Amino acid sequence: MGDIAFDFEKESDVFEFVVKKGHGVKGLADTGLTTVPPRYIHPPSERIDRKDTIDSAPFLSSPIDISALLEEGDVDSEKRSEVSKKLCEAAEKLGFFQVVNHGVSHEVMENAKRAAHFFFNQPRERKLAYSKENSPCPTHVFCGTSFSPQAEKSLEWKDYLSMVYIFDDEHVRKFWPEECRDAAVAYLKSADKMILAMLSALLKGLGVEIDDSTIRSYTGARAVNMNFYPPCPNPDLTVGVGRHSDLAALTILLQDDIGGLFVRAQDKGWIEIPPVEDALVINVGDTLEILSNGRYKSAEHRALASNTRARVSVPIFVSPIPPTPVGPLPGLAEKDGKTVYRQMLFGEYMENYFGNGHQGKATLDFAKV
Numbered sequence: 001m002g003d004i005a006f007d008f009e010k011e012s013d014v015f016e017f018v019v020k021k022g023h024g025v026k027g028l029a030d031t032g033l034t035t036v037p038p039r040y041i042h043p044p045s046e047r048i049d050r051k052d053t054i055d056s057a058p059f060l061s062s063p064i065d066i067s068a069l070l071e072e073g074d075v076d077s078e079k080r081s082e083v084s085k086k087l088c089e090a091a092e093k094l095g096f097f098q099v100v101n102h103g104v105s106h107e108v109m110e111n112a113k114r115a116a117h118f119f120f121n122q123p124r125e126r127k128l129a130y131s132k133e134n135s136p137c138p139t140h141v142f143c144g145t146s147f148s149p150q151a152e153k154s155l156e157w158k159d160y161l162s163m164v165y166i167f168d169d170e171h172v173r174k175f176w177p178e179e180c181r182d183a184a185v186a187y188l189k190s191a192d193k194m195i196l197a198m199l200s201a202l203l204k205g206l207g208v209e210i211d212d213s214t215i216r217s218y219t220g221a222r223a224v225n226m227n228f229y230p231p232c233p234n235p236d237l238t239v240g241v242g243r244h245s246d247l248a249a250l251t252i253l254l255q256d257d258i259g260g261l262f263v264r265a266q267d268k269g270w271i272e273i274p275p276v277e278d279a280l281v282i283n284v285g286d287t288l289e290i291l292s293n294g295r296y297k298s299a300e301h302r303a304l305a306s307n308t309r310a311r312v313s314v315p316i317f318v319s320p321i322p323p324t325p326v327g328p329l330p331g332l333a334e335k336d337g338k339t340v341y342r343q344m345l346f347g348e349y350m351e352n353y354f355g356n357g358h359q360g361k362a363t364l365d366f367a368k369v
């Protein structure tokens with residue numbers, strides 16, 4: 001079937017064109033369609049209407065300055081514990097916050113966003129070379145569309161590239177796409193210090209004994225994703241990313257200036273996380289909710305595409321490697337007087353997480369006692 005013969009009103013044709021032939025949503029948008037195909041229309045209850053959301057909470061537009069956490073040598077310990085306290089409070093209340101003075105330069109962040117635009121603006125063949133079927137390392141480097149197209153009834157208006165840093169720079173040089181690997185790895189490496197400092201502050205804030213090598217083990221696999229949301233004719237009918245909580249322990253999210261990221265606050269409804277120049281958005285993922293026995297909240301969030309510009313975001317998902325045991329930290333259940341989550345291997349949690357479409361916070365049910 002030549003590309004010209006596709007009928008985007010038919011679900012099977014959309015799947016063939018976007019997923020199987022690897023055109024992605026970018027290819028679909030480039031055909032110049034003026035309404036989203038039925039396969040992209042989400043039920044009204046899942047659509048994102050800005051009228052139903054709440055203006056950003058002030059603390060979301062006032063990022064936390066984490067420089068005291070990153071200082072070496074003579075450290076102002078009062079300042080450091082003040083910052084740690086703010087992080088722990090934000091992780092307990094909403095599970096989302098923004099940070100500045102995090103050690104990732106403006107230039108590194110701009111390069112990462114530019115690389116995402118560059119990668120997705122290439123011809124289909126170049127992206128198809130990194131599909132799960134063709135990638136030279138399909139378990140750790142792959143390009144795709146939506147979240148889990150086989151498992152989803154309605155698709156997401158999003159293409160993505162995922163690059164997991166698990167081995168070393170040699171793996172990056174051999175297997176990551178050359179068009180964006182330098183920008184991605186520079187971003188990842190300059191975020192490393194902040195990642196360890198924040199995770200350490202959060203885990204130590206739980207008030208039980210934990211050593212540095214255990215903390216480090218929860219950062220063993222860091223995935224840099226590049227999310228690309230092409231301009232969408234009907235952002236009101238579809239979703240860029242459907243509601244979900246992240247698999248990771250922590251997510252470090254670089255968003256551009258377009259906006260459209262929303263988090264669910266239990267008592268208030270959906271709140272937009274406003275883009276703040278040079279800030280990074282941090283969110284607690286399912287793994288940290290499990291490690292903290294439910295104290296820190298892996299918040300449900302979702303994103304809207306724009307109808308005028310391509311939106312990009314570049315999350316770093318900080319996770320353990322699959323054979324790492326995860327469960328409430330030793331001593332925590334006794335301290336809390338209850339056990340919320342069970343012990344399992346991270347790989348088991350991961351298999352369940354990726355084996356289903358997005359299901360809001362229901363992913364965590366798999367880990368409940």
Ligand SMILES: COc1cc(/C=C/C(=O)SCCNC(=O)CCNC(=O)[C@H](O)C(C)(C)COP(=O)(O)OP(=O)(O)OC[C@H]2O[C@@H](n3cnc4c(N)ncnc43)[C@H](O)[C@@H]2OP(=O)(O)O)ccc1O
Pocket residue numbers: 132139140147148150162164166221222223225244245246247248317318319320321322347350351354355
């Ligand atoms: C919030 O949304 C996210 C989160 C993330 C987070 C990414 C990470 O944290 S990566 C952490 C470290 N990753 C690894 O170590 C990769 C190694 N993978 C494995 O060991 C295996 O894939 C497995 C997870 C143990 C599952 O093995 P198995 O049961 O044999 O099944 P598979 O066929 O390998 O995988 C099933 C299905 O899941 C897909 N998948 C696996 N990993 C990812 C991933 N990181 N991102 C997206 N999808 C993944 C895999 O491709 C299979 O899908 P099919 O469509 O082929 O059935 C990243 C992105 C987010 O949006």
Ligand SMILES: O=C(O)CCC(=O)C(=O)O
Pocket residue numbers: 225227241246253255260261301302303312313315
């Ligand atoms: O694009 C965004 O702002 C959010 C993306 C996201 O939630 C994810 O990739 O898990």
Ligand SMILES: [Fe+2]
Pocket residue numbers: 244245246301
């Ligand atoms: Fe997410």
